[in-house]
Amino acid sequence: MSFTKSTSGKKAHLLIKPSIKPIEHVCENCNGSCCKRVDQKTREIYSCQYLDENNLCSIFEYRPIACRLDNRYHSKLGINFHCQVSQLSLSKLMTQEEATMEIFSTLTEKTNENE
Numbered sequence: 001m002s003f004t005k006s007t008s009g010k011k012a013h014l015l016i017k018p019s020i021k022p023i024e025h026v027c028e029n030c031n032g033s034c035c036k037r038v039d040q041k042t043r044e045i046y047s048c049q050y051l052d053e054n055n056l057c058s059i060f061e062y063r064p065i066a067c068r069l070d071n072r073y074h075s076k077l078g079i080n081f082h083c084q085v086s087q088l089s090l091s092k093l094m095t096q097e098e099a100t101m102e103i104f105s106t107l108t109e110k111t112n113e114n115e
């Protein structure tokens, strides 16, 4: 799977197909955020080569294991975190690693405030 420049702004819809351990998950159609990446240097958005013009996976039935959220995560919390990171990354033009760190920093600050 490789990533090409995005044609963002289109409607997204990824269905999560149950496999080993089904977890109910409703994709919120966030323009295929989890199929895109932000380049660390240029801050340009690149899309997976299999993401079509409607932000749908064109190889959905044959998509890699890494794209099958129910294979990667074993709780709703895990999938929700995946979506949060993907959406924050795209909205703030951050890499996924940067978005992950921002979420953890925010959580740490809130925890410290409550102590």
Ligand code: SF4
Pocket: 001, 034, 035, 048, 049, 050, 051, 052, 056, 057, 058, 059, 060, 063, 064, 067
């Ligand atoms: S789900 Fe499909 S479009 Fe999205 S990253 Fe995987 S292969 Fe690419």
Ligand code: SF4
Pocket: 012, 013, 014, 026, 027, 028, 029, 030, 031, 032, 033, 034, 035, 082, 083, 084, 086, 087
């Ligand atoms: S990040 Fe979550 S809500 Fe957005 S397209 Fe991917 S699975 Fe759907």
